Amino acid sequence: MAYILSECVERGIEITNLLVKNFKKLIAIRFPVKRDLKRSSRATAPARDHCKMSLEDGLGKLSLHEKHGADRDHINTQILDKHAHNIKTDELSVTRAKTSKDKANRATVENVLDPRTMRFLQALKSRGVISEFNGCLSTGKEANVYHAFAGYGAKSSEEEQKVLPNQGERREYAIKIYKTSILVFKDRERYVDGEFRFRNSRSQHNPRKMIKIWAEKEFRNLKRIYQSGVVPAPEPIEVKSNVLVMEFLNRGDGFASPKLKDFPYKDRDETLYYYHTMVAYIRLLYQCCQLVHADLSEYNTIVHNQKLYVIDVSQSVQPEHPMSLDFLRMDIKNINSYFERMSIDIFPERAIFQFVISDKLEKFEGEYTNAEDLRQYVAKTLRPKSGPEDEAEDEVFRSLHLVRNLGGLEERDFDRFTLGKFDLLKSLIAHDNQKVASNFTASEQYELSSSSDEEVSEDEDYNESGSGSEDDDGDDESGESSDEEEWLEKSKEIKGKKHEDKDSKKQRKTDAKEAKREKRKTKVKKHIKKKLIKKTKSKK
Ligand SMILES: Nc1ncnc2c1ncn2[C@@H]1O[C@H](COP(=O)(O)OP(=O)(O)OP(=O)(O)O)[C@@H](O)[C@H]1O
């Protein structure tokens, strides 16, 4: 034993617990008397001492095994062979041991200011990008925004002029620091996955690295918007890990300019002006900046110098992103619901969507990159929403599964595609042209598929009209005209219900309620569903 152990040490073989255990086993086999002693050792302490002695004796005897002949040698070799794979044979390395990290290294102030972030800020200061780092402007769900003054840094003369427009006057910056200790916005990945620009950083599960990508994404998106010059946005200055420096939108008295949510509109006309501008900006972002904001709301727009500034663009995606159209539809819905609360006439969501994605606008005589021309066009041409009919159409529109092209279809979509449950956006536009004065030509072909039957809206009226898609005969060769007819029929159905008499309406509603009740009976409970999902996941 001693010989083997010394051999192990000499060859740099790590002596593990398992190795010792195996040697003990070896001893137990070779010296059965030890076991008897072990049994008796349970009774008294002296016996235990005896056992120790005998173990040492055993080890001594084992070390002398060479003297006891070839048969013992053979058995030992057999046992060693059996357990050889458990013996670590790589060189002992002392340096490879993990260094334990001090928790203090990660302690944070206000959820963002950990020592590492402080070092980045210090670096920005010593490079002269910023001079004073002031108070917190906002503590949002994913980041804190701080105020800082620009430094007198060593920048190129042109840039320096920008930083210091007037002598003695310093520019103000807003510093957005992403939270690294709390990941509230956990589904960030879906905004990065599918983005060509971030193809190498996909499936990043390290939160710190994910935050870095996120900050870079915001910086790049902001730069794109700022450089386009068509939609106002704060100028991006620097990005370093989770720290983003940008222009501070200042009200003039040291305070930040108000968010659209807090903006005190003078009158209805002014509210309409900002609504129409916002619609024009959504189009400009999409067409000129090749971006969909994906979190556009009254909270992420600032009114600065009577202009609407777009901020918080970290989650913005390019139109190629598989979910860009869904995000676009969501933005339109958010904006519409805010301005609806401001008691002004809003446009149907579908009409805005078409206005945004159409390459060319009919009867448009202005410049496509001019926000004011587009705002005036929107104000003049788009027909405001009127009555429940438009609301029902918007409901249908919200429930559609949007796909850019056949490549963007998921497996379930293919099933529905083969069943012929597809509407072409082109046909929707054609229908819109007949019905509404606004005319658009869709240069891009977008396919739309009806949402899955389970996703049908809660609205009863729509529920029934939506079920019309189930009548499809599965002929996917039927082309646009049949799609169009189907759509017209669907819309007629919605219109028709307006004139039905009271009794039949009541009957229809009770029938729908009954059908829902029946459906609920067979519905799998949410918590059971969750359990099943968990189970299948753990099986994998
Ligand atoms: N450049 C800027 N100039 C002035 N104020 C700004 C600027 N950038 C951000 N802010 C202020 O900070 C707030 C939060 O910024 P932002 O929306 O980018 O961060 P967030 O983490 O997404 O916050 P929230 O969860 O509140 O949306 C804004 O609502 C705005 O009031």
Ligand SMILES: [Mg+2]
């Ligand atoms: Mg925000």
